[in-house]
Amino acid sequence: MCGITGIFDIKSKYTIERSTVMGMADAIQHRGPDEASCFIDKNVGLGFRRLSIIDLAHGHQPYFTADEQVRMICNGEIYNYKELRAELQQKGYHFTTNCDVEVVLHAYLEYGTAFIERLNGQFAFAISDARNNSFLLARDHFGICPLFYTITDEMLIFGSEIKAILQNPMVKRAVDLTGLDQVFAFPGLVSPATMFKNVISLKPGHYLQVKDGKVSANEYWDIDYYPQEHNYENKPESYYAEQLEEILLQSIRYRLNADVPVGFYLSGGLDSSLIGAMMKKIHPDTSYQSFSIGFPTLDHKEIDERKYQQIVAKHVNSRHTEIPFDWPEIEQRLRQAVYHSECPLKESYNTCSLALSENVRNSGVKVILTGEGSDEFLGGYVGYRFDVQRSQMPVEKDLEDLLEDQMNEQLWSDPNFFYEKRHVSFRETVQALYSDEVNEGFSDFDCLTNLGVDKRKLEGRHAFHKRSYLDMKLRLSDHLVADHGDRVAYANSIEGRYPFLDVNLANFVKTIPPEIKLKNLVEKYILKEVAKKYLPEEIYARQKQGFVAPGSPHLLRNNIEWINDMLSYDRIKRQGYFNPDTIERLKKIYRKDDFKLNLPFDSDLLIVVLTFNIFLDVFDMPAFSHSNAQKLVYAS
Template identity: 65%
Template sequence: MCGITGILDFGKRKRVEREEVKKMADAIQHRGPDDFAYLIEDNIGLGFRRLSIIDLAHGQQPFYSEDGSVVLICNGEIYNYKELRQELIAKGYRFKTECDVEVIVHLYVAYGIDFINRLNGQFAFCIYDKKQDTMYLARDQFGICPLFYKVVDQMLIFGSEIKALLRNRHVRKEVNPTALDQLFSFPGIVSPVTFFKDINSLKAGHYLKVKGTDIQVKEYWDLDYPLESIHQEEKDEDYYVDRLEELLLKSVKYRLNADVPVGFYLSGGLDSSLIASMMKRLNPDASYKSFSIGYPRAEDSEHDERIYQRLVANKVNSIHKEIEFDWSQVAAKLKDAVYFSEGALKESYNTCSLALSENVRNSDIKVVLSGEGSDELFGGYVGYRFDVQRRGFERPAGLEEMLEAQLREKLWGDPDFFYETNHYDFRNTTKAVYSNKINDNFDTIDCLETLPINKSRLEGRHPFHKRSYLDLKLRLSDHLISDHADRVNYANSVEGRYPFLDIELVDFIKTIPPAVKLKHMTEKYILKQVARRYLPESISTRQKFSWVAPGSSQLLQNNVEWINDMLSYSQIKRQGYFNPDTIERIKRIYSAPDFRLNLPYDTDLLIIVLTFNTFLEVFDMPSL
C-alpha cells in the first residue's frame, strides 16, 4: 500500500535532516503517489508515501500508540486485522482509523515484538519505541514486501527500495559482484545480498533490532517441513481437498478487502484461473477486470496462452484487458525493468510484467490478485517429478560426477540432490564469461561459499520438501515476488496480492504428504482436485506452462542499436566485469538466424550480461 524510508542516527549526532528524508521518500513516489508524510524528531527521520487502498480518508501514517511513545510506518496489508482489532478493543485499546495496519502499533504495546507471529499479511514495517530507545524493522514471512538497509557511521538508513537509500549523502554506490554470481548460479539473487555492496535486503521472516549501538537480525519464522523419519498420519484425499479449498477461499476473501476496485492477473494456467474462479464464487455479482498478455508473432506462438486466458475470462465474466508483446516491447522496456528491479535480470519477462501493471493502472485498478507461490508449495516444476525418477538410482562414476557430488553435499547436505544445474560444471561457463579481474578475486565473490539458507531445514527432509524449501528461498522471495512482482507492480502504483502465500494456508500445506501433492506423478495433484470443482477440464488438467518472453537471441537477431552498443567489445572491455572475447563468441552463436534458447531451461547468458551492463549505466555505477 505504500513506500517507507527512514534514518536512525544511533550515534546521536543530530545528522537527520528533513530535506534528506524528503528526497529519500520522493525517490519511491511511485509506490505511493496519493499522499506523503514525514517525521523528524531528535535522531530519527521517517518518510512515508501512501497508495490509498483501505480507509481512504483517514489511513495516513505514521501511527502512534495512545501515549505517543511508539511510532509506526508500514508498507503492506494485514489481512486478519479485523479479528486482531476486536481483540485489542476488548482489551481497552482505542483506534483512530479503520486502516488495517493501525493494529500493529497496539499489538506491539500489548505483546512486544513477539506479536509479529500473529500477523497474517504482507508487510515491511518500522517501529520506533521512544521509551526503550529501540527501533525494529521487519519483513513478512514470505518476503512479499521488500525492505533494504545500510549501516554506516553509526546510522541505520532504510527503505522499501534501494533508490531511497541512494538519495542519502552517507550512502556510496559500489557494485557487489557476489550478487552477479548468485544470478548466474541460482534463479535469482538471495537476501541479504543486493547488487549494491553493503546495502542489505532484510531476509523474509526476519526482523532487525537496534537498541543503543547494538544491532541484531533475528529470525521469527521459517518454512519448517516435518522430518521424513517422523510418521505422519495420512488422511483420506477428500479431507485434504476440502480443507485446502476452505483455506484458499478464506485467503482469497481476505485479499479482496479493499476500498478501491480489485482485479486479477490471468495467465491461462491453473493457479491464476483458480483464483479468478474463487473470486467469482465469493462475489457472484461482482464485475472484475482481468489482465493478460499474449505473443502474436509466429516465432513466439508456443508461449501464447490467450486461448486459455479468454476461456477463463468468459467463464468468470470478467472485463478482460489483453495486451500483445514481442521482442520490440522487450527492447523498449528493458532499461525500465532494470531500474525498477535495481539489478541485473536472468530473464526478460519483467518487461511483460511492467506492461501488465501499466495496463492495470490505466484501467483505474490499484489492487490485483496473482497466483505466485503455488508452484513452490505444490510441486509445479518439473524438478519435483525428476526427483521421484532419480530416487534409488546410482549416480554415474567419474571424476566430474564425484566433484559435483561433493559440491552438492556442501550445498544441500545431499550428494544426490540436483537443484537447477550441475554447479561444478557450470562454474567453468561462468568463469569463462567473467573478466580476468573478476576471476583473479573469484574466491571473494563465490556465492557457493556462503549460501544464505538454513541447511538444517533440508536435513532429514523428503526430497519434495527439500526442493520446496529451496524454491521458496532461492526462487520465490527475492525473485518472483520481489523483483518480478512487487517492483514492477509498484512501478505503476499497483499493489499485488498473493492468495497462495497465506500463513494459515501454508501451515496446512506443510501437513500434506508429498505423495498426495504429486500423486500419479501429476504436478500439483491435490490442487488440481480443488480446481476440478471450479474450472473446465482443459484448464484443471493442464501441465505447467512456463511464462517466458523473447530473450537476448531475438534482440540480437533484430539488431537493436542500443543493445548492440551495450554488448559491444569496447563497452564490455571498458566496464571490466566480463571477458569481451567470450561475449563476442556467445554473440555469434546467439545471432544465428535459426538459434533459439530452450527457455526457461537454458540459461540466457547474454541477458544477464546485457542487464548487468544496463544496471551499471542506469545507476551510474563504477566500472571495475
C-alpha cells in the same frame, strides 16, 4: 499499499535533514503517489509514500501513540487485522482509523516483538520507540514486501527500494559481486545479498532490532518440513482437498478487502484461473476485471495462451482485458525493467509484466490478485517429477559426476540432490565470463560458499520438501514476488496480492504428505482435485506451460544500436567486470540464425551481461576496482 524509508541515528551523532528524508521518499513515489509525509525527531527520520487502499480518507502515516513516543510506518496489508483489532480493543486500546496497519502499533505496545508472529499479511514496517531509543524493522513471512537497509557510520538507513537509500549522501555506490554471482547461479538474488555493496535485504520472516546501541537480525518464522520418517495423519485425500479449499477461500476473502477496485491476473493456467473462480464463488454477483498478456503475431503461437484465458474469463464472467505484446516492446521497456528491479535479469519477461501492470493502472484498478506461490508449495515445477524419476534410474558416475555430488553435499547436505544446474561445471563457465581482475578475488564473492540457506531444514527431508524449501528461498521470495512481482506492479502504482502466500495455508500445506502433492507424477495433484469443483477440465487438466520471452539472441540479431553499444568490446573492457574476449565469442555464437537456447534449461548468459550493464548505467555505478570488491560480511 505504499513505500517507506527513513533514518535512525544509532548514536545520535548527526542532524537529520528533512530534505534528505523527503528526497528518499520521493525516489519511491511510484509506490505511493496518493500522499507523502515526513517525520523528524532528534535521531529519527521517517518518510512515507501512500497508495490508498483501505480507509481512503484516513490512514495517514506515521501512526503515533498519544504521547508520540512510539511511531510506526508500514508498507503492506495486515489481513487478520479485524481479529487483532477486536482483541486489542478488549484490552483497552483505542483506534483512530479503520486502516488495517494501525493494529501494528498497538500490537507492538501490548506484546513487544512477539506480536510479529501473530500477523497474517504482507508487510514491511519500521517502529521507532523513543522510550528506550530502540528501532525495529520487520519483513513478512514470504518477503512479499521488500525492505532494504545499510549501516554507515552508525547510521541505519532503510527503504522499500534501494533507490530511496541511494538518495542519502552518506551512501556510497559499489557493486556487490556476490549478488551478481547469485543471478548467474540461481533464478535471482537471494537475501540478504543485493547488487549494492553494504546494502542488505532483510530476509523474509525476519526482523532487525536496534537496542542499547546493538543491531541484531532475528528470525520469527520459517517453514520447517517434517523429517522423512514423520508419520502423517491417516487422513483420506478428500480431507486434504477440503481443508486446502477452505483455507484458500479464506485467504482470497482476506485479499479482496479493499476500498478500491480489485482485479486478477489471468494466465490461463491452473493457479490464476482457480483464484478467479474462487473470487466468483465468494462474490457471485460481482464481475471482477481480469487482465492477461497475449501474443497475437503468428510466430508467438507456442506461448500464446489467449484461448485458455478466454475460456476462464467466460467461465467466471470476468470483464476481461487482453494486452497484446510484441517483441519490440522488450527493447523499449528493458531499461525500465532493470531500474525497477534494481538488479540484472536472467530473462526479459519483466517487460511483459510492466506492460500488464501499466494497463491495470490505466483501467482504474489498484489491487491485483495473482497466483505466485502455488508451484513452490504444491509441486508445480518439472523438477519435482524429475526427482522421482531420477531416484528410479540406475546411474553410473564418472569423475565429473563425483565432483558434482561433492558440491551438492556442500550446498544441500545431499550428494544426490540436483537443484537448478550442475554447479561445478557452470561455475567454470561463469568464471570464464568474469574478467581476470574479478577472478582474482573470486573466492571472496563466490555465492556457493555462503548461500545463506538453513541446511538444517534440508537434512533428512523428503526430496519433495527439499525442493519446495529451496524453491521458496532461491526462486520465490527475491525473484518471483520481488523483481518479477512487487517491483513491476508498484512501478505502475499497483498492489499485488498473493492468496497462495498465506501463512495459514503454508502451515497447512506442511501437513500434506508429499505423495498426495505429487501423485502418479501429476504435478499439484491435490490442488487439481480442488480445482475440479471450479474449472473446466481443459483448464485444470492442462500441463503447466512455462512462459519464455525472447532473450539476448533475439536482441542481438535485431542489431539494436544501444544494445550493441552496451555489449561493445570497449565498454566491457572499460567497465572491468567481464572478459571482453569471452563476450565477443558469445556474441558471435548467439547471433547465428540457427542458434537457439533451450530455455529455461539453458542459461542466457548474455542477457545477464546486458542487463548488468544497463544496471551500471541507470544507477551510475562505478567500474570495477579491487577496493570496491572487498568481501562483505552480512549482519546477523
